Every structure is written in C-alpha cells, then in structure tokens.
Amino acid sequence: MKKNPQTVQFTINGESKTFITEPDEKLLDLLRREGYKGAKFGCGQGTCGSCTVLMDGRAVYSCLLYAMQVEGHEIRTIESIGTHDNPSEFQQELIDGGAVQCGYCIPGMIMSATALMENETHFDDETVREYMDGNLCRCTGYEKIWSALRRVLDRQEAQNTQS
Amino acid sequence: MKLCEFLRPASLSAARDNLRELGTKGMILAGGTALHFMQDHTPVTAVDITRLGLSYIRPDGNFYRIGATTPLSDIQRYRAPRWAMHEICRRISTHQIRNVSTIGGNICRVFPWADLPVVLLAMNARMVVYSDHENEYSADEYFATQPAKRFLDGNILTSVKVPALQAHHGFGSVKVSRTTAAFSMVTIAAVLELDGSIIQSARIAAGSAIPFPRRLPNVEAALVGKEAVSEVFKEASTKAARDVPWRSCEGQSPEYSQHLAEVSILDALERAATFAHGRAE
Structure with missing residues (x-):
C-alpha cells in the first residue's frame, strides 16, 4: 500500500512532541519506535494489558489506538512513573514483595494502578478489581501483585482520611 | 481494517460530506476499537468524529441524551435519579476498553454479542441520526436489521435518547460471561411497568x-396483566424458545444456551421488579 505519512502532535510524559506517523500505525508501535519501550506488545488485541498507557489520566490499551487518535491528548507511559534508582511507591512494594517474575506485564499493571490512585479516593476491592481486571499476568497468579498494591492503597486511603 | 488516511473534520456537516464523498472507502471512527478487528483489509479513510462535541450525557425532557462519542466509562460513572445504563456498561469488556469504546461505535455496527443494543431495545431508546437534518428512530426500528446499513450514505449517529424511568418502572439486566472481560454468552435486559403489583x-x-439482538414478544405477552411474582417470571421465561432458536456458541450447546437464557430472563425480571419497588441507587 502507498505510504501516507502524517504528523501527530501530543504531550508525552509532560513534553509536547510532534511525530511522523502513518494513518494505520498503532500508538504502541509509535511509542516503541520512538524509544518509549516500557509499553509492551503482548496480545495486540486489547486483552492482556501489557501495552497500557494513560491518555488524559485514563488507562487505555495503546495497541487498540491509532497514533493519529491521540492528537492533542496527554499520554503518559511507564517511563514517567519511576526510575531504577528512584522507584515509585508501588514499584518499591512490588520489589519488596517479590511480586515480579518475568516482569512483562508490570508496566501495564503500574499504569492501571496509577490511573486508579489518581482518579479514585476510596479503594474498595471492587473498584480496585475494576481498574486492574484488564491486565493479565501469566507468572505470579496475581496474589503478590494484589498484596503489593493493597499495601500502597491502604496507606494512601489512610492519608486521605487524615487530610 | 487498513487505514490509508485519517481525517478530522471540523463539523458534522463536513464529516458527512467526507463520508458521502468517500462512500465505501470511508470509515467513521467514534472510538475505533472495533476497526482493529475487522477482517476486511481494503484500505479505507478514517473520518474521526471524536472532536465534534458529541461526548456528553445530559437530561433532556423525559430522556437522558447520550452523545454518540461518549465513552462507555463515562456512562458507567454517570449517576442520576433512576439512571440504569451504568450497570451494563460496567460489564462490558475491561476498564481500558471502556475508556475508549463509545456508545455510538457499539451500536452503529452491531455484533451478535453486543450488550448495549439489548439494553436499548428493552428501554425503548431512541437513536438520533444526522443526515442534512436530524431523524429519530425507535430502538425497534433501528435494530430491526444491521444498523450499519443506515450509515452507508454518510449519515451519522449523533446521540441516543434513553427514557428516564418513572417511579413505577423497573429495569434489570443480566450478562453471562466466562470472565469479566469476555464476550457475552447471553445478555438479557428487561423493563417492567407496574401498576401496584400488576405488570402493565x-x-x-x-x-x-x-444471530442478532432482538425482543422476546412471547415472553413479554406472558407477563402483561399478571402479578409481578417469581412464579409468573419463571413461567414467562420458558417462552424464550418460542421467540428465537438459541444456538450453540463457544462450546455451549443450543440447549444450554436456551437454559442459560431462561435463567437469565428470570434473574433480569426479578431485578426489574426490585428496581420498580425501589432499589438502592
């Protein structure tokens, strides 16, 4: 098929950038091509959640978005959350809890958890499941990931109650 | 589906002009998730209507009007007196999909497993379609055949009007699926209008x-004029086989599908009766 380059401009991890893309290119492919390799290709059909990023603060599957769709939006990837030397609170809990095996699903898990923590103030189990049920893990059986997240949420909820 | 171009029209009329000009080579994009699964690889031009102010939910007389590009997650989170659409939206796919998928995308091209057409049929919703002016279609008319045919000439679904349920109305929906995010095995929706304990x-x-979402007239007929009690609901649910041949899908036999439907109808009717008698919002 004839190539038809177009440009798309959006904010990525706080920086406004313009990218050359194709109408058919998925956001995930653009992100990985441009070096944001934390978002992973898993199923490619919006099931596993390993490609989860935030669009305007909401968790979305970047494999089910055309890059052109995010024009003018604010995209956040796992690269905005923490670093190897300075992990986020949830990342540290995952490490401390031994909740990571192959690690492939973890960036998506963290992005969904970030959406949860930034959009909700009460973290009952049903709400947490709602935010996290679009992320699959084939290694851990979820228990340690859930426990790590629960510890962070319980602390955050306690802080919310105090303030 | 293969996209060869991506257009962002500035107005509804410009979008319609684009779609009319493109004909079968144009594809409207309201959320876009379904486009990734279409097997036809003929290159098409996407016409993005997500920036035309069609994402909203607002009271409108005796209706709630939902803009066509309103994400399912917004419908799920919306609350208003006797609002019921959030229940089924919570059950559609995953959080990530609901943040992108829209009501318009869900009902312009209806797949057999789609949940929203079932609810909109039961609720007697009205679909507003823009051509050079706005036309309204009842759910019965709109879902009589594949709605996609209605949009071949560039027409655009702009909103869905969901009736505000009255005090004596009850709504119940049931979706049976193997996992939270899985496609439905059976979806049932019921709206009952009660006069005291009698079903009006x-x-x-x-x-x-x-094969396609539809109403169950034999089940409905078995309810009208009767008392809203479990025995009546159970008897009515057995009429489901008269309305439609239930078919096998995803490893379940036709007999099992029918059984699942009957149980789900009973459950939906019980929920509708509870709703009508006053549920916790």
Whole structure:
C-alpha cells in the first residue's frame, strides 16, 4: 500500500512532541519506535494489558489506538512513573514483595494502578478489581501483585482520611 | 481494517460530506476499537468524529441524551435519579476498553454479542441520526436489521435518547460471561411497568447465542396483566424458545444456551421488579 505519512502532535510524559506517523500505525508501535519501550506488545488485541498507557489520566490499551487518535491528548507511559534508582511507591512494594517474575506485564499493571490512585479516593476491592481486571499476568497468579498494591492503597486511603 | 488516511473534520456537516464523498472507502471512527478487528483489509479513510462535541450525557425532557462519542466509562460513572445504563456498561469488556469504546461505535455496527443494543431495545431508546437534518428512530426500528446499513450514505449517529424511568418502572439486566472481560454468552435486559403489583407492560430483549439482538414478544405477552411474582417470571421465561432458536456458541450447546437464557430472563425480571419497588441507587 502507498505510504501516507502524517504528523501527530501530543504531550508525552509532560513534553509536547510532534511525530511522523502513518494513518494505520498503532500508538504502541509509535511509542516503541520512538524509544518509549516500557509499553509492551503482548496480545495486540486489547486483552492482556501489557501495552497500557494513560491518555488524559485514563488507562487505555495503546495497541487498540491509532497514533493519529491521540492528537492533542496527554499520554503518559511507564517511563514517567519511576526510575531504577528512584522507584515509585508501588514499584518499591512490588520489589519488596517479590511480586515480579518475568516482569512483562508490570508496566501495564503500574499504569492501571496509577490511573486508579489518581482518579479514585476510596479503594474498595471492587473498584480496585475494576481498574486492574484488564491486565493479565501469566507468572505470579496475581496474589503478590494484589498484596503489593493493597499495601500502597491502604496507606494512601489512610492519608486521605487524615487530610 | 487498513487505514490509508485519517481525517478530522471540523463539523458534522463536513464529516458527512467526507463520508458521502468517500462512500465505501470511508470509515467513521467514534472510538475505533472495533476497526482493529475487522477482517476486511481494503484500505479505507478514517473520518474521526471524536472532536465534534458529541461526548456528553445530559437530561433532556423525559430522556437522558447520550452523545454518540461518549465513552462507555463515562456512562458507567454517570449517576442520576433512576439512571440504569451504568450497570451494563460496567460489564462490558475491561476498564481500558471502556475508556475508549463509545456508545455510538457499539451500536452503529452491531455484533451478535453486543450488550448495549439489548439494553436499548428493552428501554425503548431512541437513536438520533444526522443526515442534512436530524431523524429519530425507535430502538425497534433501528435494530430491526444491521444498523450499519443506515450509515452507508454518510449519515451519522449523533446521540441516543434513553427514557428516564418513572417511579413505577423497573429495569434489570443480566450478562453471562466466562470472565469479566469476555464476550457475552447471553445478555438479557428487561423493563417492567407496574401498576401496584400488576405488570402493565414489559419489554424484554436478548442478545448473544442468537444471530442478532432482538425482543422476546412471547415472553413479554406472558407477563402483561399478571402479578409481578417469581412464579409468573419463571413461567414467562420458558417462552424464550418460542421467540428465537438459541444456538450453540463457544462450546455451549443450543440447549444450554436456551437454559442459560431462561435463567437469565428470570434473574433480569426479578431485578426489574426490585428496581420498580425501589432499589438502592
């Protein structure tokens, strides 16, 4: 098929950038091509959640978005959350809890958890499941990931109650 | 589906002009998730209508009007007196999909397993379609055949009007799926209008395990004029086989599909009766 380059401009991890893309290119492919390799290709059909990023603060599957769709939006990837030397609170809990095996699903898990923590103030189990049920893990059986997240949420909820 | 170009029209009329000009080479994009799964690889031009102010939910007389590009997650989170659409939206796919997928995308091209057409049929919703002016279609008319045919000439669904349920109305929906995010095995929705304990009218609709979402007139007829009690609901649910041949899907036999439908109808009717008698919002 004839190539038809177009440009798309959006904010990525706080920086406004313009990218050359194709109408058919998925956001995930653009992100990985441009070096944001934390978002992973898993199923490619919006099931596993390993490609989860935030669009305007909401968790979305970047494999089910055309890059052109995010024009003018604010995209956040796992690269905005923490670093190897300075992990986020949830990342540290995952490490401390031994909740990571192959690690492939973890960036998506963290992005969904970030959406949860930034959009909700009460973290009952049903709400947490709602935010996290679009992320699959084939290694851990979820228990340690859930426990790590629960510890962070319980602390955050306690802080919310105090303030 | 292969996209060869991506257009962002500035107005509804410009979008319609684009679609009319493109004909079968144009594809409207309201959320876009379904486009990734279409097997036709003929290159098409996407016409993005997500920036035309069609994402909203607002009261409108005796209706709630939902803009066509309103994400399912917004419908799920919306609350208003006797609002019921959030229940089924919570059950559609995953959080990530609901943040992108829209009501318009869900009902412009209806797949057999789609949940929203079932609910909109039961609720007697009205669909507003823009051509050079706005036309309204009842759910019965709109879902009589594949709605996609209605949009071949560039027309655009702009909103869905969901009736505000009255105090004596009850709504119940049931979706059976293997996992939270899985496609439906059977979806049932029921709206009952009660006069005291007597059923004045009933609208029952089904989807999945049948070729296309539709109402169940024999089930409805078995309810009208009767008392809203479990025995009546159970008897009515057995009429489901008269309305439609239930089919096998995803490893379940036709007999199992029918059984699942009957149980789900009973459950949906119980929920509708509870709703009508006053549920916790």
